[in-house]
Amino acid sequence: MKLSEIYLYLKQDISKIEKELEMSIEARHPVLVKASSHLLKAGGKRIRPVFVLLSAQFGDYKLDKVKHVAVPLEMIHMGSLVHDDVIDDAELRRGKKTIKAEWDNRVAMYTGDYMFAKAIEIASKSGNMKLHEILSDAMVEMSIGEVEQIKEQFNPDQHLRIYLRRIKRKTALLISVSCELGALIAGADETTQMKLKRYGYFTGMAFQITDDILDFVGTEKELGKPAGSDLMQGNITLPALYAMRQDESLRRDLVSFMQTKGTGDVDMPGIIQRIKDTGAISYSKEMADRYLDKGMRELKGLPDIRAKRALREIAEYIGRRKF
Amino acid sequence: MKLSEIYLYLKQDISKIEKELEMSIEARHPVLVKASSHLLKAGGKRIRPVFVLLSAQFGDYKLDKVKHVAVPLEMIHMGSLVHDDVIDDAELRRGKKTIKAEWDNRVAMYTGDYMFAKAIEIASKSGNMKLHEILSDAMVEMSIGEVEQIKEQFNPDQHLRIYLRRIKRKTALLISVSCELGALIAGADETTQMKLKRYGYFTGMAFQITDDILDFVGTEKELGKPAGSDLMQGNITLPALYAMRQDESLRRDLVSFMQTKGTGDVDMPGIIQRIKDTGAISYSKEMADRYLDKGMRELKGLPDIRAKRALREIAEYIGRRKF
Numbered sequence: 001m002k003l004s005e006i007y008l009y010l011k012q013d014i015s016k017i018e019k020e021l022e023m024s025i026e027a028r029h030p031v032l033v034k035a036s037s038h039l040l041k042a043g044g045k046r047i048r049p050v051f052v053l054l055s056a057q058f059g060d061y062k063l064d065k066v067k068h069v070a071v072p073l074e075m076i077h078m079g080s081l082v083h084d085d086v087i088d089d090a091e092l093r094r095g096k097k098t099i100k101a102e103w104d105n106r107v108a109m110y111t112g113d114y115m116f117a118k119a120i121e122i123a124s125k126s127g128n129m130k131l132h133e134i135l136s137d138a139m140v141e142m143s144i145g146e147v148e149q150i151k152e153q154f155n156p157d158q159h160l161r162i163y164l165r166r167i168k169r170k171t172a173l174l175i176s177v178s179c180e181l182g183a184l185i186a187g188a189d190e191t192t193q194m195k196l197k198r199y200g201y202f203t204g205m206a207f208q209i210t211d212d213i214l215d216f217v218g219t220e221k222e223l224g225k226p227a228g229s230d231l232m233q234g235n236i237t238l239p240a241l242y243a244m245r246q247d248e249s250l251r252r253d254l255v256s257f258m259q260t261k262g263t264g265d266v267d268m269p270g271i272i273q274r275i276k277d278t279g280a281i282s283y284s285k286e287m288a289d290r291y292l293d294k295g296m297r298e299l300k301g302l303p304d305i306r307a308k309r310a311l312r313e314i315a316e317y318i319g320r321r322k323f
Numbered sequence: 324m325k326l327s328e329i330y331l332y333l334k335q336d337i338s339k340i341e342k343e344l345e346m347s348i349e350a351r352h353p354v355l356v357k358a359s360s361h362l363l364k365a366g367g368k369r370i371r372p373v374f375v376l377l378s379a380q381f382g383d384y385k386l387d388k389v390k391h392v393a394v395p396l397e398m399i400h401m402g403s404l405v406h407d408d409v410i411d412d413a414e415l416r417r418g419k420k421t422i423k424a425e426w427d428n429r430v431a432m433y434t435g436d437y438m439f440a441k442a443i444e445i446a447s448k449s450g451n452m453k454l455h456e457i458l459s460d461a462m463v464e465m466s467i468g469e470v471e472q473i474k475e476q477f478n479p480d481q482h483l484r485i486y487l488r489r490i491k492r493k494t495a496l497l498i499s500v501s502c503e504l505g506a507l508i509a510g511a512d513e514t515t516q517m518k519l520k521r522y523g524y525f526t527g528m529a530f531q532i533t534d535d536i537l538d539f540v541g542t543e544k545e546l547g548k549p550a551g552s553d554l555m556q557g558n559i560t561l562p563a564l565y566a567m568r569q570d571e572s573l574r575r576d577l578v579s580f581m582q583t584k585g586t587g588d589v590d591m592p593g594i595i596q597r598i599k600d601t602g603a604i605s606y607s608k609e610m611a612d613r614y615l616d617k618g619m620r621e622l623k624g625l626p627d628i629r630a631k632r633a634l635r636e637i638a639e640y641i642g643r644r645k646f
Contacts, residue, residue, distance in 0.1 A: 086432060109409060109432050110469040116436070117462035120443055124455040132447040132455060137438035146433040 003317045005086035006310045010053055015065050017049045020071045024118055047207075048073040051175055051316070055196045057307035059186025068126035069181045072135065077174060079115030080142060082108050131181055138177045145169025154234035154258045156244065156251070163241055164205070167212075172204030190292035197297045199311065202295035208319050209288040212237035213281060214321075216272050228268040230297060237289065239280040246278035292319050326640045329633045333376055336386050340372045343394045347441055355366050370530075371396040373637070374498055374539035375505035377518045380630035382509025383517035391449035392504045395442035395458065400497060402438030403430050403465060454504055461500045468492025477557035477581045479567065479574070486564055487528070490535075495527030518621045522634065525618035530641050532611040536604060537644075551591040557581060561610065562603035615642050 006147070007014065049070040056066045058093070061126050086108045116139065125137055148166055152158055179200030183193040214223065215230045216239050230237050231254075244251040257266045275281075292315045328336065355522045372393040379389045409431045439462065446458055471489055475481055502523030506516040537546065538553045539562050546552070553560050554577075567574040573594070598604075615638045625631050 083436065086429065105428065106409065106473050109406060109472060110466050110473070113406065113435075113439070113469065114463065114466035116439065117459055117466050121456070121459035121463050123450060124459050127452055129450055129452065130445060133444070136440055136444035136447050140437065140444050143433050143437035143440050145428060145434065150429050150433070306503060 003313060006050070006313060007305070008053075010050060013053055013066075014046060014049060016063060017046070017053075017067060017070045017074070020067050021074060024071060024075065024122060025115075034244055046074060047314075048077050048174060048178045049177035051171050051200060051311075054307040054310050054314075055179040055182030055188075055200075056186035057305060058183050058192050058196065059188035059304060061186055065185050066182065068123060068128075069131065069178075069185045072123040073174065073181070075115045075119035075122070076135075076139065076142075079112040079119065080146075080174075082112040082115065083146065086112075103279070120155065123190050126185060128185060131184060134177055134181060134184075138173050141169050141173055145173075149235070152236070154261050156236060156255045156258045158236055158241060160238075160241060163236075163238060165206060167208040168201075171208035171211075173203050175204030175207065176200035192302060195302055199295045199298040199315075200293045202298065203311075203318065205314050206288040206291035206295065206315070209238055209284055209291070210318055210321060213239060213284050213288070216275060217281060226268070228272050230273065231257075232262055232266075232268065238284045242283045243275040243278040243280040246280070247274060250274045250278070289319060292316075324327060326636060329373070329377075329636060331348060332629070332633070333373060334377055336389075337369060337372065339386060340369070340376075340390060340393045340397070343390050344397060347394060347398065347445060348438075356465060369397060370637075371400050371497060371501045374634075375502035377630040377633050377637075378502040378505030378511075378523075379509035380628060381506050381515050381519065381625060382511035384509055388449065388508050389505065391446060391451075392454065392501075395446040396497065396501050396504070398438045398442035398445070399458075399462065399465075402435040402442065403469075405435040405438065406469065409435075439567075449508060452509060454507060457500055457504060460540065461496050464492050465498055467512045468496075472558070475559070477584050479559060479578045479581045481559055481564060483561075483564060486559075486561060490528060490531040491524075494531035494534075495524050498527030498530065499523035505542075518625055522621040522638075524616045525614045526634075526638050526641065529611040529614035529618065529638070532561055532607055532614070533641055533644060536562060536607050536611070540604060549591070551595050554580075554587075554594065555585055555591065557585050561607045562598055565606045566598040566601040566603040569603070570597060573597045573601070612642060615639075 052066060052070040052073060057067075086105050086322055096273060120132075120135070123131060126132075145168075146167060148162075152162060152166065176197050177200070180193050180197035183196045188196075207292070212230065215237065218227055220226050226232070231240060236254075236258075240254065244254055253271065257264050257271075295315050296312060301307055330347075365488065365550075375389060375393040375396060378498055379392075409428050443455075443458070446454060449455075468489060468491075472493070475485060499520050500523070503516050503520035506519045511519075514533065535553065538560065539550060541550055543549050549555070554563060559577075559581075563577065567577055581585050618638050619635060622635055
């Protein structure tokens, strides 16, 4: 099953979720509607709803119930993107102007707040308490992760452990929760919930590592922002962490750039090349692949339904995606 | 019953709530703990927990259940204060440095996010779905209110209606919800819940109007910030709205100050005096009193227990408070 086939097979339900998302942001305040639709229309892969829909098929799949999970999860993701843009001082997101670039930081902050609150409001319509607990736990972890990201920004001396914990909170957790809650809301048994939760965690880790690789190997057109943006913003990711351990002179250059808090002159294409020369890309790729393998292993033992093949295909897609 | 007696009578339970609040912010991230405790230690009247505890006494009062409402409500309030400080660019809150002054806007944003998420996490332990719906509805409204406040900042041409809607979302709503949910969690009947909810709304409106009056009549020492701070930050409140309608030359001066977005030179003590000269303070006071009367009327028909006398006393206190 190809990725395009997965979307085709879920098409009808995904577009219903999309409609629900649009309806959900119909707030009574024009600025908020404008800011939210702006983000909504910027698109994105809706990967979290996809995970929810697929995981729900391991139980008693009913879209009217599943949407109370799929919509909030995408809204939480969007809310965190808005707040991230405030942090990163980003002007572009998916090639479009960010909310904070178009309005200001304060509007971006409250648009995020609105999306978080709205997400919980929708989730509360599920009538499922455990869902609420898991969702709010995840949001707590995510906000801790955000503060951690600020603390580690422009800090070149990070342990790999710190990086992994950060991407767990930043990405893997919400994907993991998407899978877990999809299974939960559809009434799948606990073993299935657990396996899907773990599949989501491993796949999410691989997804973020791949994203971090692409920031070095992608073109500006593919990324919707210049290559090396993470480094420019002081976010030191796996390839850079590895490369600094391999190349002392590169390390010195990055340390002094980090000391300028991103204001210093830097030959980013040159830095990127030197990072690549250390073998950092294939090192990072291997780590992503190891996570994907772990994710795949969790799927074994689950009933051999179409959704399982789709989840496997998504993991494979992450492994080979180019942008 | 005096206000001090109310606190005395609730003392034991309030201090348990205080302890729960402290425990709740024990995040695993030092910056977050520091930022949150900073806010927690700044104190405050804990008025929302007080409303929860009192309202719960109209049902089957059990602190172990009630705390799942009282703690989240205070945390949501604190979270919104943190985000407010980002908006208002405030350096002082209750006479102490704000989180954004001590750290930065980004830390303030995520500390707020953390508090909101933590609040929902705690509320989810109540096992009560309706509570969740009401709480998340309120958070949605509050975030809409925040965006509205940004839009209306430095806008001298506001209808009274806009002001009232803003203070409803900013203050009255959460106090109203505190009363409603206190009654709900204690299993009070629906009429009681409704009466307390309405009492909370009216009292909350009066509370905010009084706050807005005090910003003009209080001293810097009493307020913990200079008098006229609201105006300086472009937040146009009831006394100023009224005064501008009465005194055309004052209106012109305020309009031109607002056009400078708060950067222009202004004789604030002079402006405050001219606002007072229009009778704006007693006009605003009367409006607050009308809300308090409406709140009191809701209490009629409720059983004549100690908590009812306390709620009446709180309303009376708001009517006469000086800072």
